Amino acid sequence: MEFSKWGTILGDDKLAAAMIDRIVHHGRLIEFGGPSRRMDAALMLGKANV
Structure with a gap:
């Protein structure tokens, strides 16, 4: 994740x-x-080989 988005996720730009x-x-x-091999296999994307 880009550093510029950390403040949004954490809820505080100064903390981030x-x-x-x-x-x-x-x-x-x-x-x-x-x-990304992780994203290709992510369950949330429904692409995992189960």
């Missing part, structure tokens, strides 16, 4: 900004641009 700051302070962000 603080959390993101702590998480990425010493980390590295890796962005993947291909199709």
Whole structure:
């Protein structure tokens, strides 16, 4: 999920900004641009091989 949407999910933009700051302070962000294997197999999408 994009960082810009965290405030909506958490209900507080300042809290979301603080959390993101702590998480990425010493980390590295890796962005993947291909199709998601998780989403392809998600039960909520009705595409899982059961």
